[in-house]
Amino acid sequence: MLQVNDLHKKFKTTTAVNGVNLYLDQGESVGLLGPNGAGKSTTISMISTLLQPTSGDIRFKGGDVLKKPDVIRPVLGVVPQEIALYEELTAYENMHFFGKTYGLSGEKLKNKIDEVLELVGLTDRKKERVKNYSGGMKRRINIAVSLMHEPELLIMDEPTVGIDPQSRSHILEMVRELNRKKGMSILYTSHYMEEVERLCDRVYIMDHGQIIASGTKEELKSILSSEDTILIEVHQKSEQFIDQLNEHSLVQQIAEVDTGYKVIVSKGADVFADIFEIANASQVKVKGVHVQTPTLEDVFLHLTGRKLRD
Numbered sequence: 001m002l003q004v005n006d007l008h009k010k011f012k013t014t015t016a017v018n019g020v021n022l023y024l025d026q027g028e029s030v031g032l033l034g035p036n037g038a039g040k041s042t043t044i045s046m047i048s049t050l051l052q053p054t055s056g057d058i059r060f061k062g063g064d065v066l067k068k069p070d071v072i073r074p075v076l077g078v079v080p081q082e083i084a085l086y087e088e089l090t091a092y093e094n095m096h097f098f099g100k101t102y103g104l105s106g107e108k109l110k111n112k113i114d115e116v117l118e119l120v121g122l123t124d125r126k127k128e129r130v131k132n133y134s135g136g137m138k139r140r141i142n143i144a145v146s147l148m149h150e151p152e153l154l155i156m157d158e159p160t161v162g163i164d165p166q167s168r169s170h171i172l173e174m175v176r177e178l179n180r181k182k183g184m185s186i187l188y189t190s191h192y193m194e195e196v197e198r199l200c201d202r203v204y205i206m207d208h209g210q211i212i213a214s215g216t217k218e219e220l221k222s223i224l225s226s227e228d229t230i231l232i233e234v235h236q237k238s239e240q241f242i243d244q245l246n247e248h249s250l251v252q253q254i255a256e257v258d259t260g261y262k263v264i265v266s267k268g269a270d271v272f273a274d275i276f277e278i279a280n281a282s283q284v285k286v287k288g289v290h291v292q293t294p295t296l297e298d299v300f301l302h303l304t305g306r307k308l309r310d
C-alpha cells in the first residue's frame with residue numbers, strides 16, 4: 001500500500017531524515033517508535049505531502065506521491081501532534097466544518113458526525129465549545145475530524161502526548177478498533193513503547209533520522225535473545241552504584257528507571273550476588289531484583305545505549 005524509499009530531509013544545518021525506508025501493507029498497523037527529535041514527524045509530514053523531501057521516493061498503491069499528491073490525499077487521514085480545531089466552535093460545529101471541507105453535506109454529513117462522535121465517545125458533549133474541553137477530549141475530537149472522510153490510511157503523530165490516562169486508554173482502544181474491526185491501515189508514531197507494543201503488528205525504531213531496527217515485536221525482541229533484562233529496585237539511587245555496575249564485565253547496558261535501574265546482562269549471567277555486593281559497597285539498599293521479559297524499550301536501550309524518553 002505504502003512504500004517509502006531512501007527518504008531524506010535536510011533543514012539548513014540539520015539532517016532530520018537520513019535515508020528512511022519503510023512500507024505498510026493494507027490493513028496493517030505499523031508503529032514508528034523513536035525518541036524526541038528522531039525524525040518521526042518530519043517523515044510523516046513528507047508521507048502526508050505537507051513537506052517536500054530533499055530526496056527519495058514515496059509510493060502509494062504504486063502511484064508516485066511526490067509527483068502526484070492526489071494519489072494519497074483523498075484517502076489519507078492525518079492526526080497532527082498539535083491540536084487543529086476552532087476553539088470557539090462546539091465539537092459538532094468543528095466536525096460539521098471539516099466534514100464540509102471533505103465534500104460531505106446533508107444527511108450524509110450528519111450521519112457521519114454522529115457515527116464518529118460515538119466512536120470517540122463524545123456524543124453527549126458535542127454541544128460544548130472546544131475551548132472548554134480537557135486536553136484529552138480535544139485530542140479525541142482532533143482524531144474524529146481526521147476520520148470524517150473514511151480514510152484508508154490513518155497517520156497519527158503521537159496522539160496521546162500529555163493527556164489523562166482515561167482519554168489515553170480510550171484513544172488506544174479506538175485505534176485498535178479502527179484497525180481490527182474496520183480494517184483501516186494505521187501508521188502510529190510514538191515515543192511510548194507500551195502503546196506501540198499494544199497496537200502495532202510491526203514496528204520501525206527510528207533514531208537520529210534513520211531506521212535502526214524493524215520487524216514484528218517478536219522479531220525485535222529476539223534481538224535480545226542472548227540477553228536478560230534485570231530490574232533492580234532500590235530505596236535511593238547512587239552514582240557510585242551505577243559506576244561500579246558499569247564496570248562489571250557481564251553488564252552490557254544500564255538505564256535509570258523510576259524505581260531504580262534496568263540492567264541488560266548476558267543471558268543466564270549469574271550477577272545477582274555481585275549486584276548485592278556492589279549495592280552494599282555503595283550503601284544502596286536493594287528492594288528487589290527481578291529478571292524481566294524484554295520490551296521494545298529494552299531493544300532500544302540495547303541498540304542505542306539510551307532510553308527512549310531521554
Ligand SMILES: Nc1ncnc2c1ncn2[C@@H]1O[C@H](COP(=O)(O)OP(=O)(O)OP(=O)(O)O)[C@@H](O)[C@H]1O
Pocket residue numbers: 011012014015016034035036037038039040041042043158191
Ligand atoms: N522546520 C524545521 N527546521 C529546522 N529543523 C527542523 C524542522 N523540523 C524539524 N527539525 C529538526 O529535525 C529533527 C527531527 O525532528 P522531528 O520533529 O521530525 O522529530 P520527532 O521524532 O518527530 O520528534 P518529536 O517527537 O519531538 O516531534 C530535530 O532535530 C528537529 O529539531
